[in-house]
Amino acid sequence: MAKLSTEKLLLSSIILTLTVVLSLMAFTPNEKPVVYLVGDSTMSDKRISSYPETGWGMPFQYYFTDEIEIENHARNGRSTRTFIEEGRWETIKETLKTGDFVLVQFGHNDEVPTKSRYTPPEQYQKFLRQYISETRDRGAHPILLTPITRRQFDENGQVKETHEQYSALMREVAETENVPLIDMDRKSQAMLTEIGKEKSTLLFLQLEPGQNPNYPDGVTDNTHFSETGARMMAELVMQGLEELDHELANYIVEGEE
Numbered sequence: 001m002a003k004l005s006t007e008k009l010l011l012s013s014i015i016l017t018l019t020v021v022l023s024l025m026a027f028t029p030n031e032k033p034v035v036y037l038v039g040d041s042t043m044s045d046k047r048i049s050s051y052p053e054t055g056w057g058m059p060f061q062y063y064f065t066d067e068i069e070i071e072n073h074a075r076n077g078r079s080t081r082t083f084i085e086e087g088r089w090e091t092i093k094e095t096l097k098t099g100d101f102v103l104v105q106f107g108h109n110d111e112v113p114t115k116s117r118y119t120p121p122e123q124y125q126k127f128l129r130q131y132i133s134e135t136r137d138r139g140a141h142p143i144l145l146t147p148i149t150r151r152q153f154d155e156n157g158q159v160k161e162t163h164e165q166y167s168a169l170m171r172e173v174a175e176t177e178n179v180p181l182i183d184m185d186r187k188s189q190a191m192l193t194e195i196g197k198e199k200s201t202l203l204f205l206q207l208e209p210g211q212n213p214n215y216p217d218g219v220t221d222n223t224h225f226s227e228t229g230a231r232m233m234a235e236l237v238m239q240g241l242e243e244l245d246h247e248l249a250n251y252i253v254e255g256e257e
Contacts, residue, residue, distance in 0.1 A: 034069045035248065036092050038083065038131065039105035041224060042148050042233075043074035051214055053205045053221075054230035056148075056237070063238055068251040079109040079117040080127035089131070098139030101248050103237075104131050105184065107147030107166040108223065121169055128173045141247065144174045145240075146185040148233055151204050151222035153197045159189045182240030188233065203229030 037043055043057040061070035073092055075083070083089055083106070096102070106128075110119040119127065128144065135142040150162040167185040174181035192200045205221035225233060241249040 032067065032069050033099045033101065033251070034071055034095075034097075035064075035101045035103065036096065037070065037072045037074050037103050037105075038089070038092065039074040039103075039145075040078050040108050041074075041076035042108060043072070043105055044076055045072050045074075049214055052207075052212065052226050053224050054227045056225060056230045056233035059227075059231045060234040060237065063234065063253055064251045065253055068248075074105075077109055077117060078106070079115075079119045080106045080124055080131070081110070081119040082117045084127060084130070089134075093134060093138065096135065096138045096140050100138075100140040101143065102131065102135045102140055103143045103145060104128065105145035105147060107163050107170065111147075111163065111166040121165065124166060125169055125173050128170060129177060132173075132177050132179055141180075143180045143182065143246070143248070144170055145182045145237065146170050148184045149188045149192065151192060151200055153192075157193070157197060159192045161189075180244050180246055182237060182244070184233070184236060184240070187236045187240065191232065191236065202226065203232060 037057045037060070039057070042055060044055040045058055046053050046055055055072075055074060057070075057072040057074055061072075064070065071092075073088060075088065078086075078088070092102070106124075109115055109117040110124050112118055132142045132144075146167040147163045149159055152160040152162055154160055163185050167183070171181060171183070173179070192203070195203070203226060205219055205224045205226055207215050207219050209218040210216065211218065238249075238252055241252065
C-alpha cells in the first residue's frame with residue numbers, strides 16, 4: 001500500500017511539473033523579431049491540391065537567417081477590407097510586438113468592382129493607413145508592397161499596366177505616411193518585359209492538359225505563380241529591401257538578394 005502511495009505521489013509530481021513547464025511555455029514571449037505577411041493569393045501559402053501554384057510568401061522564409069521568424073497570414077481572395085472584416089488582422093495584432101515587421105500587399109481583389117471583395121479607392125487608402133498606424137502603435141515596422149503585375153503583353157512586347165490605379169493609390173499612402181515601399185508592380189513589369197512573352201509563361205501557373213493531376217484539363221493563369229515564379233518574385237522583394245537599406249535586410253542569409 002505504501003509503495004502504491006509513493007507511485008501516486010511520483011506520478012502527481014510529474015504531472016504537476018509538466019503542467020508548470022507547459023504553462024511557462026505558453027506565456028513565454030517570442031523574443032525573435034517576426035515578419036508578418038499580410039496579403040492575398042499571390043503571397044499566400046497553398047494547399048497540396050493546388051500544386052504547382054505557389055505564393056511568393058512560401059519561398060520567402062528561406063532567404064532569412066534563423067534569427068527571425070516568418071508568419072505568412074496571406075489568404076486567397078482577400079482585400080484590404082475583407083482581411084480586417086474576417087478578424088485576420090486582429091489575430092496578428094494580438095501578438096504583434098516592438099521590433100516586428102509587417103509586409104502588406106493588396107490590390108488584386110480590391111480593384112475589381114465585380115468582386116465581393118471590392119474596396120473603393122478611398123476605403124483602400126483608409127485601410128492601408130489602418131494597417132500602418134496600428135503596426136506603429138505596437139512598435140513594429142510596416143512595409144507596403146504594390147500588387148505584382150498580371151502577365152499581359154501588348155503588341156510591342158511590353159507588359160501592360162494591370163494595377164495602375166491601385167498601385168498609384170498605395171504609392172501615395174506610402175509617401176504621405178512616410179512608409180517604406182517596395183514597388184513590386186514596376187519591378188515585376190520590368191522583369192517580365194526582360195524575360196519576354198513566351199518565356200514568362202514559366203513564371204506563372206501554365207499547364208497543358210494531362211501535365212499535372214491537380215489540373216487534368218490544364219490551366220492558363222496569368223496572375224498566380226509557379227514555383228519558379230514565386231521564387232523570382234520573392235527575390236524581387238529581397239532586392240527591394242536591399243535598395244531601401246531596410247533593417248529587415250540585415251536578416252537576409254549572406255549571399256542572397
